[in-house]
Amino acid sequence: MSKHTIVAWMEDKPGVLARVANLFRRRNFNIESLAVGHTETPGVSRMTFVVEGDDRMVDQAVKQLLKLMNVIRVEDVTYKPTVLRELALIRVQTTPQTRSEVIQLAEIYRAQIVDVALDSLVVQIVGPEERVDSFIDLLEHFGIVEMVRTGRVAMTRANGRNGKKRQGSLGV
Amino acid sequence: MTRKREGADVVWEALLAEGVDVVFGHPGGAVLPIYDAMTKYPVRHVLARHEQGAAHMADGYARATGRVGVAMATSGPGALNLVTGLATAMMDSIPLVAITGQVPTSLLGTDAFQETDVVGVTLPITKHNFLVTDVHELPWVLRAAFKIARSGRPGPVLVDICKDVQTDITDRPLPDPAEIHIPGLERQPSVDVEAVHAAADLINRASRPLIIAGHGVLMAHAERELQALAEKGSIPVTTTLLGIGSIPETHPLSLGMSGMHGEAASNFALQECDVLIAIGMRFDDRVTGKLEEFAPKAKIVHFELDPSEVGKNIEPTVAVVGDAKEALQHLLPLIKERHHPEWLRRLQEWKAESQARDAVNLETEDLIPPQVMRELWYVTGGQALVASDVGQHQMWEAQYYMHQRPNQLFTSGGLGTMGYGLPAAIGAQVGRPEEKVWAVVGDGGFQMTLQELGTxxxxxxPVKIAIIRNGYLGMVRQWQQLFYERRYAATPILSPDLVKLAEAYGIPARRVTKRSELHQALKEAHDADTPYLLDLEVVEEFNVYPMVAPGERVDNMLRRPLVPGEDGLTPAW
Known part of the structure; x- marks a missing residue:
């Protein structure tokens, strides 16, 4: 069992998300994260899933996805050189004493302060999940009031498009 | 520019353009405009007594004719009653289009009278489905529905049409099917010639080859190629339940069905073969038994249309993805003429040993189901179309009616839907009026859809209905006998006087209780120009053998007893 990143392109039509979600649910797959949005082509949306499963289960899920009428293309990018990013918004408790410390940490992590209040800051971080995770771990020390994560989005790297398989490059 | 017409007219226009001449359905409030428009078009409507019946009829029609079956129902309860039939068709890859009425668009999502989210409900049991809220989309959607239903691996498609859409006006023409582009339809696999060469190589080097033929052979119309392959390579053929008919069951190389209630020779062959050629089948658990110990000595060649079936249950040595007919046509010239006298002799011995212990040899005045099925085979010259229901009689039919040609048996293989038999037989008979069609059903399944006697x-x-009445939900009873220490919880089942019931519908009927009456009764029914019902009162506690207990190796069978009572279970009668 390992985490797989699957990218799927599909027609931007009502009910498509339900079809996809249903397919995973039926096979008892837990979708760890799912990000959906528009692409460079009008009428085509792109989903990035992170699911837990062995290679065979994931291979079956990909094949099942390809049976959906609205699905245009599916790619398991897990073993391809890929840019993986996630965005998180984190509201952190602050006091006048801790505020500058949080701002310093944000700088180190190339995160941005996007909202300021007397007793809290909202920090936005974009990066690979590992970096987001480690930033959150640190912020927990100050007290996280609220948090939202977009889930992983993925794009294969140009040098990985010729079918060359490089094991698990996380390319930060 | 096409003339302006209502959505309801578009429905019938599309059906006619698709070559539909019969629709199985049941009207209701939300589908009234479509029914109202129907009177203007040359289409036969068969009124089912329950929408489940309509779906199974459309299914039986589709299996018997190879065309797309059409079922129609109203919103809410009407559409929901189609659900079992859609799931049945989905599991067995049957091309259906279901057209349902839906509440007007203005009421969608308001829990209006007879409103159900039918697209949501049928999502996992259709190949695809549509909700139509705009009449201008309707011509495209209907064309797309038929194209999806029959393309690739076929399946049911549901089109849910809001009531206002049925009366809205559009001038959009029906598109040419070639102009329908859907991502899921652009992925038709073409046969990889390299893989075919690898397959041929394995087959040519085999010393104990075996073919297992599934429904895919019939759906691809590849029976001739299959038989040519078997004969050229001297390869015995076993089938799945839905693969029955892909080779005449009297052919010297035919081993009959394999699996849970398969012939012993078939199941032994599966475990002994060194190359297994699986064509158009999906290694269902009812075929493989214990998966880890299935065909342990074999390299497996898998011919399969649906890429998701390759490696799903069994990892093949060689996979050939694509149409079975096309693949076999590529394969045949590569196959060397071979003889496997030693292998075929072993199979003959297994067959002979099975025949010697077979219940058809029993001399008794009681009706026993294997003899009933074999007698039906004699009386019908092996040529009848048979729709069976689900349970013991289904297995006896599969075992003892020696099917001679493709698409002769219609049965719910994947879903195991009780109540399927009678409506499916009606659909088959409507589609093939020149054929004799028999419904072979049990007393349990028959009572689930017996209202279709009205249809x-x-x-x-003129369907002939043979009810194998043993007073039990027999297959469940058999499991209780074998695995639950004979506690017959809820399996004894009472039937009404079936002869009187048939007579109440004006259908000729006869009860048979003795072997000596059987031939004459079957013949009388078969020769009748009218529908005919036979109430066959068979021995109560008769079991289906061979039987592989669930999860067991497929060659670990409870065999047919040599003498009655020898299994210690079947009582002497």
Whole structure:
């Protein structure tokens, strides 16, 4: 069992998300994260899933996805050189004493302060999940009031498009 | 520019353009405009007594004719009653289009009278489905529905049409099917010639080859290629339940069905073969038994249309993805003429040993189901179309009716839907009026959809109905006997006087209780121009053998007893 990143392109039509979600649910797959949005082509949306499963289960899920009428293309990018990013918004408790410390940490992590209040800051971080995770771990020390994560989005790297398989490059 | 017409007219226009001449359905409030428009078009409507019946009829029609079956129902309860039929068709890859009425667009999502989210409900049991809220989309959607239903691996498609859409006006023409582009339809696999060469190589080097033929052979119309392959390579053929008919069951290389209630020779062959050629089948658990110990000595060649079936249950040595007919056509010239006298002799011995212990040899005045099925085979010259229900009688039919040609048996293989038999037989008979069609059903399954006798009578569909009545939900009873220490919880089942019931519908009927009456009764029914019902009162506690207990190796069978009572279970009668 390992985490797989699957990218799927599909027609931007009502009910498509339900079809996809249903397919995973039926096979008892837990979708760890799912990000959906528009692409460079009008009428085509792109989903990035992170699911837990062995290679065979994931291979079956990909094949099942390809049976959906609205699905245009599916790619398991897990073993391809890929840019993986996630965005998180984190509201952190602050006091006048801790505020500058949080701002310093944000700088180190190339995160941005996007909202300021007397007793809290909202920090936005974009990066690979590992970096987001480690930033959150640190912020927990100050007290996280609220948090939202977009889930992983993925794009294969140009040098990985010729079918060359490089094991698990996380390319930060 | 096409003339302006209502959505309801578009429905019938599309059906006619698709070559539909019969629709199985049941009207209701939300589908009234479509029914109202129907009177203007040359289409036969068969009124089912329950929408489940309509779906199974469309399914039986599709299996018997190879065309797309059409079922129609109203919103809410009407559409929901189609659900079992859609799931049945989905599991067995049957091309259906279901057209349902839906509440007007203005009421969608308001829990209006007879409103159900039918697209949501049928999502996992259709190949695809549509909700139509705009009449201008309707011509495209209907064309797309038929194209999806029959393309690739076929399946059911549901089109849910809001009531206002049915009366809205559009001038959009029906598109040419070639202009329908859907991502899921652009992925038709073409046969990889390299893989075919690898397959041929394995087959040519085999010393104990075996073919297992599934429904895919019939759906691809590849029976001739299959038989040519078997004969050229001297390769015995076993089938799945739905693969029955892909080779005549009297062919010297035919081993009959394999699996849970498969012939012993077939199941032994599966475990002994060194190359297994699986064509158009999906290694269902009812075929493989214990998966880890299935065909342990074999390299497996898998011919399969649906890429998701390759490696799903069994990892093949060689996979050939694509149409079975096309693949076999590529394969045949590469196959060397071979003889496997030693292998075929072993199979003959297994067959002979099975025949010697077979219940058809029993001399008794009681009706025992294997003899009933074999007698039906004699009386019908092996040529009848048979729709069976689900349970013991289904297995006896599969075992003892020696099917001679493709698409002769219609049965719910994947879903195991009780109540399927009678309506499916009606649909088959409507689609193939020149054929003799038999419904072979149990007393349990028959009582699930016996209201369709009304359809038989009203439409004067001359189906012959053989009810194998043992007073039990027999297959469940058999499991209780074998695995639950004979505690027959809820399996004894009472039937009404079936002869009187048939007579109430004006259907000729006869009860048979003795072997000596059987031949004459079957013949009388078969020769009748009318529908006919036979109430066959068979021995109560008779079991289906061979049987592989669930999860067991497929060659670990409870065999047919040599003498009655020898299994210690079947009582002497």
């Amino acid at each position: 038989v009578a009203q439409e004067n569909v």
